[in-house]
Amino acid sequence: MGNSTCEEHNYQKVYHDNAQKLRNFIYYKCGDLEKAEDIVHEAYIKLWENCKKIVLEKVRAFLYTTANRLFLNQEAHQKVALRFEKDSQSNLASNDPQYELEEKEFKSQLEAAISNLPETQREVFLLNRIDKMSFQEIAELQGVSISAVHKKMYKAMGKLKDQVEILKNIKI
Amino acid sequence: MDTDKNRYENFIRWISGALSKEEEKQLEKDLEHTRNKLILDEVDQWTVPALNKEKGYSELKKSLTDTPGAKVVPLYKTAYFKMAAAFLILAIGAIYFLASEFSEVTHQTAVAEFKEITLPDGSIVEMEPSTTLSYNKNDWDRKRRLKIKGAAYFNVTNGAPFEVDFELGKVVVLGTSFEIKKFKDFASIACLKGSIDVLSASLTEKLLPGEGVQVTEAGKIERFEFDNAPRKRKINRFHSAPLYVVIESLEAQYDITIKSDDVYSREKFTGVFVKNDLDLALKMVFEPMKISYKREGKSVILEKL
Numbered sequence: 001m002g003n004s005t006c007e008e009h010n011y012q013k014v015y016h017d018n019a020q021k022l023r024n025f026i027y028y029k030c031g032d033l034e035k036a037e038d039i040v041h042e043a044y045i046k047l048w049e050n051c052k053k054i055v056l057e058k059v060r061a062f063l064y065t066t067a068n069r070l071f072l073n074q075e076a077h078q079k080v081a082l083r084f085e086k087d088s089q090s091n092l093a094s095n096d097p098q099y100e101l102e103e104k105e106f107k108s109q110l111e112a113a114i115s116n117l118p119e120t121q122r123e124v125f126l127l128n129r130i131d132k133m134s135f136q137e138i139a140e141l142q143g144v145s146i147s148a149v150h151k152k153m154y155k156a157m158g159k160l161k162d163q164v165e166i167l168k169n170i171k172i
Numbered sequence: 173m174d175t176d177k178n179r180y181e182n183f184i185r186w187i188s189g190a191l192s193k194e195e196e197k198q199l200e201k202d203l204e205h206t207r208n209k210l211i212l213d214e215v216d217q218w219t220v221p222a223l224n225k226e227k228g229y230s231e232l233k234k235s236l237t238d239t240p241g242a243k244v245v246p247l248y249k250t251a252y253f254k255m256a257a258a259f260l261i262l263a264i265g266a267i268y269f270l271a272s273e274f275s276e277v278t279h280q281t282a283v284a285e286f287k288e289i290t291l292p293d294g295s296i297v298e299m300e301p302s303t304t305l306s307y308n309k310n311d312w313d314r315k316r317r318l319k320i321k322g323a324a325y326f327n328v329t330n331g332a333p334f335e336v337d338f339e340l341g342k343v344v345v346l347g348t349s350f351e352i353k354k355f356k357d358f359a360s361i362a363c364l365k366g367s368i369d370v371l372s373a374s375l376t377e378k379l380l381p382g383e384g385v386q387v388t389e390a391g392k393i394e395r396f397e398f399d400n401a402p403r404k405r406k407i408n409r410f411h412s413a414p415l416y417v418v419i420e421s422l423e424a425q426y427d428i429t430i431k432s433d434d435v436y437s438r439e440k441f442t443g444v445f446v447k448n449d450l451d452l453a454l455k456m457v458f459e460p461m462k463i464s465y466k467r468e469g470k471s472v473i474l475e476k477l
């Protein structure tokens with residue numbers, strides 16, 4: 001059993017371990033699930049083409065850099081419109097239609113506000129909350145300091161609170 | 173007292189899980205914290221649609237060849253992956269190529285000869301006369317790097333970083349169209365499309381379309397701007413270039429010799445000359461410079477007016 005990226009069982013493992021997270025990462029940038037999957041597909045092809053030169057330890061960095069470059073090379077960016085799924089089991093009184101409506105409204109306002117965030121703030125926010133990445137990991141991914149990531153998270157939260165109507169009206 | 177700094181620090185500590193139970197209880201009285209919590213409690217329940225890995229991998233396999241590391245024709249399915257750079261390099265000066273290696277590829281054109289070559293990644297280079305180009309073909313997949321002396325127009329495909337060494341510095345392509353002129357101790361780089369970084373010994377300049385820099389051996393760097401109309405292939409364009417540079421370009425283009433006193437060589441020329449009519453070209457260069465000249469077959473002699 002060898003250590004080469006060119007061996008199929010290794011390459012396949014790289015796919016299973018990284019494709020989903022990579023796709024999410026690009027999805028948060030472009031807001032289009034299909035485009036994100038296309039880019040991931042291309043990145044993996046480039047990995048295969050270069051597999052002799054990329055050791056397994058460097059594979060993740062290569063994939064993310066390649067996918068990011070493919071994303072940047074796209075033609076004019078369309079408006080980002082992210083949508084997320086949610087488990088329908090809520091722990092509060094979910095039989096109340098009024099409450100359910102408010103929940104839906106809140107979610108949809110949040111989705112819109114998140115989509116409107118500046119790209120790097122959006123990335124930090126979603127990578128931390130949806131992909132459960134630590135701020136340290138995000139800092140390494142974005143190539144910035146951890147305090148830069150903290151600031152982005154704080155700014156993102158500020159913008160979301162500003163944009164979501166329901167939050168503006170909350171009183172304790 | 174809740175200053176902005178406190179607010180920020182508390183937020184970071186809370187979100188990093190660094191607050192004690194008591195501190196968290198304190199925060200519950202805070203309106204902002206309540207809002208923060210509402211957002212995160214909601215978003216933390218969200219998921220992205222799962223990627224169908226089996227389907228994804230089998231589609232991937234269809235696109236690959238059986239041989240690992242083999243060159244695969246990429247699936248340029250959509251307009252995402254546009255052709256990257258196109259740029260022109262003019263560089264005349266000392267040759268400084270690497271010692272000849274087995275994998276080193278060199279292309280050369282003679283005076284008045286034009287040649288088109290294709291690089292291993294599909295990039296196309298149109299070489300002007302009196303030009304030498306070299307690169308290492310083994311490295312090409314990972315890092316595309318060329319050395320040039322002379323003039324060339326590049327059409328670069330997307331892929332690994334693309335660099336051109338023009339001795340006084342180098343150009344790094346970020347998906348662009350640009351022009352480099354490099355002479356003995358003077359280089360001029362003009363950006364036509366996209367953006368490029370010009371790295372010299374002392375600093376890095378970023379150029380956008382319509383912007384250029386001049387680099388001298390003394391390390392002096394000067395930015396300039398120009399009218400970025402669609403590139404005219406039938407003319408040669410100069411921005412405040414020393415005259416000896418223009419003279420060498422004329423000589424290379426038309427296979428002539430221009431005899432002149434050294435007194436002219438440092439005067440600056442801004443303008444163009446055509447590439448297909450020698451008499452017109454000479455007029456376009458020397459008339460505005462108030463230099464009279466005499467043409468005798470393949471020789472041109474300059475006299476002061």
